[in-house]
Amino acid sequence: xxxxxxxxxxxxxxxxxxxxxDLVVEGVxxxxxxxxxxxxxxxxRGVRGARVNLASKRVTxxxxxxxxxxxxxxxxxxxxxxxxxxxxxxxxxSVEAAEERWLLRCLGVAAFGxxxxxxxxxxxxxxxxxxxxxxxxxxxxxxxALVALPTVAYAGRPFFDNALRALRQGAFNMDVPITLGxxxxxxxxxxxxxxxQPDAYFDSAVMLLLFLLGGxxxxxxxxxxxxxxxxxxxxxxxxxxTKLLDSGEASEVPIAAIATGDLVLVRAGERVAVxxxxxxxxxxxxxxxxxxxxxxxxxxxxxNVYAGTLNLTGALRVRVSKAATGTLLDDVNxxxxxxxxxxxxxxxxxxxxxxxxxPVVHLTALATFIGWxxxxxxxxxxxxxAITVLIITCPCALGxxxxxxxxxxxxxxFRRGVMLNSGDALERLAAIDTIVFDKTGTLTMPQATLxxxxxxxxxxxxxxxxxxxxxKHPLAKAVAAAAGATAPLAAHEFxxxxxxxxxxxxxxxLGGVAYCKAEAEAAEVAAAWPDASLIAFRGPERAVxxxxxxxxxxxxxxxxxALARAGLAIEILSGDRREAVELVARELGVARYAAGLKPAxxxxxxxxxxxxxHSVLMVGDGLNDAPAxxxxxxSISPISAAHLTQAQADALFLGDRLAPVADAVAxxxxxxxxxxxxxxxxxxxxxxxxxxxxxxxxxxxxxxxAMSGSSILVTLNALRARRAKGVAR
Amino acid sequence: MNVLVFLIxxxxxxxxxxxxxxxxxxxxxxxDDLEGAAWRAxxxxxxxxxxxx
Numbered sequence: 001x002x003x004x005x006x007x008x009x010x011x012x013x014x015x016x017x018x019x020x021x022d023l024v025v026e027g028v029x030x031x032x033x034x035x036x037x038x039x040x041x042x043x044x045r046g047v048r049g050a051r052v053n054l055a056s057k058r059v060t061x062x063x064x065x066x067x068x069x070x071x072x073x074x075x076x077x078x079x080x081x082x083x084x085x086x087x088x089x090x091x092x093x094s095v096e097a098a099e100e101r102w103l104l105r106c107l108g109v110a111a112f113g114x115x116x117x118x119x120x121x122x123x124x125x126x127x128x129x130x131x132x133x134x135x136x137x138x139x140x141x142x143x144x145a146l147v148a149l150p151t152v153a154y155a156g157r158p159f160f161d162n163a164l165r166a167l168r169q170g171a172f173n174m175d176v177p178i179t180l181g182x183x184x185x186x187x188x189x190x191x192x193x194x195x196x197q198p199d200a201y202f203d204s205a206v207m208l209l210l211f212l213l214g215g216x217x218x219x220x221x222x223x224x225x226x227x228x229x230x231x232x233x234x235x236x237x238x239x240x241x242t243k244l245l246d247s248g249e250a251s252e253v254p255i256a257a258i259a260t261g262d263l264v265l266v267r268a269g270e271r272v273a274v275x276x277x278x279x280x281x282x283x284x285x286x287x288x289x290x291x292x293x294x295x296x297x298x299x300x301x302x303x304n305v306y307a308g309t310l311n312l313t314g315a316l317r318v319r320v321s322k323a324a325t326g327t328l329l330d331d332v333n334x335x336x337x338x339x340x341x342x343x344x345x346x347x348x349x350x351x352x353x354x355x356x357x358x359p360v361v362h363l364t365a366l367a368t369f370i371g372w373x374x375x376x377x378x379x380x381x382x383x384x385x386a387i388t389v390l391i392i393t394c395p396c397a398l399g400x401x402x403x404x405x406x407x408x409x410x411x412x413x414f415r416r417g418v419m420l421n422s423g424d425a426l427e428r429l430a431a432i433d434t435i436v437f438d439k440t441g442t443l444t445m446p447q448a449t450l451x452x453x454x455x456x457x458x459x460x461x462x463x464x465x466x467x468x469x470x471x472k473h474p475l476a477k478a479v480a481a482a483a484g485a486t487a488p489l490a491a492h493e494f495x496x497x498x499x500x501x502x503x504x505x506x507x508x509x510l511g512g513v514a515y516c517k518a519e520a521e522a523a524e525v526a527a528a529w530p531d532a533s534l535i536a537f538r539g540p541e542r543a544v545x546x547x548x549x550x551x552x553x554x555x556x557x558x559x560x561x562a563l564a565r566a567g568l569a570i571e572i573l574s575g576d577r578r579e580a581v582e583l584v585a586r587e588l589g590v591a592r593y594a595a596g597l598k599p600a601x602x603x604x605x606x607x608x609x610x611x612x613x614h615s616v617l618m619v620g621d622g623l624n625d626a627p628a629x630x631x632x633x634x635s636i637s638p639i640s641a642a643h644l645t646q647a648q649a650d651a652l653f654l655g656d657r658l659a660p661v662a663d664a665v666a667x668x669x670x671x672x673x674x675x676x677x678x679x680x681x682x683x684x685x686x687x688x689x690x691x692x693x694x695x696x697x698x699x700x701x702x703x704x705x706a707m708s709g710s711s712i713l714v715t716l717n718a719l720r721a722r723r724a725k726g727v728a729r
Numbered sequence: 730m731n732v733l734v735f736l737i738x739x740x741x742x743x744x745x746x747x748x749x750x751x752x753x754x755x756x757x758x759x760x761d762d763l764e765g766a767a768w769r770a771x772x773x774x775x776x777x778x779x780x781x782x
Contacts, residue, residue, distance in 0.1 A: 031769065031771065034765060034768055034769065034772070052765060053762040054764040054765030054768065055765060056762070101755065108748060108752065108755070109748065112744050112745070112747065119740055143737060
């Protein structure tokens with residue numbers, strides 16, 4: 001049976017006759033890697049060029065269509081020492097990239113405008129009008145207008161668009177007062193210039209845009225970097241399936257190319273990539289990623305298998321009942337949708353501030369106008385003063401107060417292996433008082449490890465390890481990893497039973513307990529490790545039984561203890577058997593746990609917690625956790641989680657350690673504190689500046705000083721979010 | 730003050746030149762990979778050589 005790899009879904013055609021493909025490359029980290037890859041690929045016949053992007057760890061290759069097989073590129077890269085994985089950039093990726101470029105362009109334009117307007121303004125502030133006369137002053141104002149009007153019209157659009165969208169939906173956000181302030185400042189300045197008045201506010205408006213665009217651009221860039229990493233990891237997981245063609249040939253295709261009704265081959269040790277019905281073959285299936293249950297389930301002809309489960313022992317031919325777009329248990333999906341609907345609409349801190357702020361400012365301006373008119377001033381100068389109040393209170397610092405902290409805190413989290421999916425996750429994370437953990441794959445490691453290593457003679461372990469290398473079975477892999485075996489024995493595999501070899505005058509066997517005739521030893525080991533899966537080894541002298549179980553993450557105990565010290569209630573909700581959950585809970589010192597829960601049961605428990613007034617963080621990885629993640633106030637998933645679960649989580653954490661969860665909570669709490677501090681700082685600035693404006697003393701110089709001063713202060717304060725004492729240490 | 734007639738257009742033109750350069754650099758993708766660009770500057774791949782195609 002020959003095997004081909006079909007990569008056609010990943011290939012783009014930028015120009016007629018030219019094919020291009022984007023690849024995620026593992027292990028690129030310096031300039032030498034760039035030239036090795038680019039030169040190495042350029043030598044390949046037919047390749048037009050390759051370009052490495054070091055920041056996103058990707059390479060784009062272009063070749064003359066038909067000149068070489070796309071797989072040759074993958075092979076060449078592997079040969080060079082850089083395993084590569086093709087990926088198709090999602091629609092969302094290109095939208096975000098375009099948005100980022102647009103913001104950067106606006107930022108450039110605003111910077112140009114600000115520099116040139118300031119050039120003129122400095123002359124005005126230092127007294128050009130007194131020494132050179134009104135004509136020069138008006139000339140300078142017109143010049144400022146010449147630069148500022150097009151600048152604002154162009155660079156202000158991100159804010160204007162947002163404000164318009166919010167107003168159309170009857171909502172209100174920070175961009176509304178920003179837009180109003182900028183437009184009023186421009187309008188007032190033009191009128192003032194026409195009337196030969198001494199003050200114009202072109203510089204304030206442009207500077208305001210420059211500061212805010214800077215903050216917004218950094219925010220966008222951080223979010224895109226997170227998305228890039230997530231896309232890369234998804235590509236490296238390379239979700240593919242082996243499709244059986246009508247001709248009997250097997251072809252490895254990305255699961256996006258699998259359609260309902262296709263026949264798919266799932267070998268032992270492979271993850272099932274689709275939902276389907278078994279047509280042929282007999283095997284055991286590990287459903288832990290889907291249900292949390294760690295004990296294997298037997299399947300045969302006519303059984304249902306689900307995407308995300310692991311095929312343990314035999315090869316299966318599966319008829320696809322649901323293709324990649326809907327590879328989910330229906331009830332999980334339905335529950336998920338319901339949970340998302342019910343998620344309480346959380347009002348972001350910044351929007352709450354904006355809601356509070358706008359009416360106060362607008363009323364103050366109105367009161368100023370009425371006050372001056374009653375005092376006997378003409379309506380026109382009174383209006384000028386009122387608008388000055390609006391300009392000087394324009395929420396420059398307020399607009400930066402929250403995003404600046406978010407950017408700094410998110411990049412601090414990124415360095416500790418936590419990636420944020422949503423912007424307001426920080427605020428919700430800061431508010432939690434209860435953490436609910438899933439067990440399988442969350443508190444425990446995603447891969448199984450050997451539990452009773454100490455009880456086994458080194459010689460037996462060595463031989464068993466070498467034998468285990470010959471098998472693809474996940475339990476055998478755990479034995480091989482524990483033994484540190486590197487040299488495989490030329491063993492023969494009996495699918496579904498085990499592997500065997502004649503070695504050193506003895507017949508060695510590794511496999512099922514019955515296959516190795518180790519029932520007596522197995523009973524003993526099973527009593528000691530009730531939650532373990534067993535694999536037996538028949539050695540030269542005796543039979544040995546290995547207990548393979550999902551060990552808890554190395555720092556789980558300390559992390560949970562630290563979280564408890566930080567005042568958080570901890571609970572375990574698992575879909576696994578009672579004995580298995582009990583063991584882990586006791587090991588970790590968690591008193592509150594529940595076992596054998598279905599997805600709906602988890603939601604019921606979360607709902608009860610929330611109704612009791614608790615704010616809940618859910619940490620989980622399985623498909624069965626996805627609805628629960630959506631039902632919690634905020635959620636975190638390990639990067640090994642099922643695809644749908646990852647998409648649902650507010651944050652992802654990398655690596656084997658659990659400490660990032662504790663770090664995330666600590667950083668979020670600190671960030672929330674800094675956000676509130678920043679909001680107060682901008683409020684204090686207003687307390688000082690507004691009376692000056694109301695009394696009519698606000699000049700453009702005061703406005704500019706106050707605005708940039710408060711913005712810089714707020715940004716500096718935000719930088720403190722980088723350092724938070726981790727709860728875990 | 731006549732000198733302003735020259736100086737201000739000169740200032741605007743120079744600033745505009747910078748802006749144009751920035752926009753050009755963005756359009757040609759020079760801000761896409763800032764880390765890689767730092768390394769490419771010190772590589773000597775651009776020295777003349779004959780490459781087979």
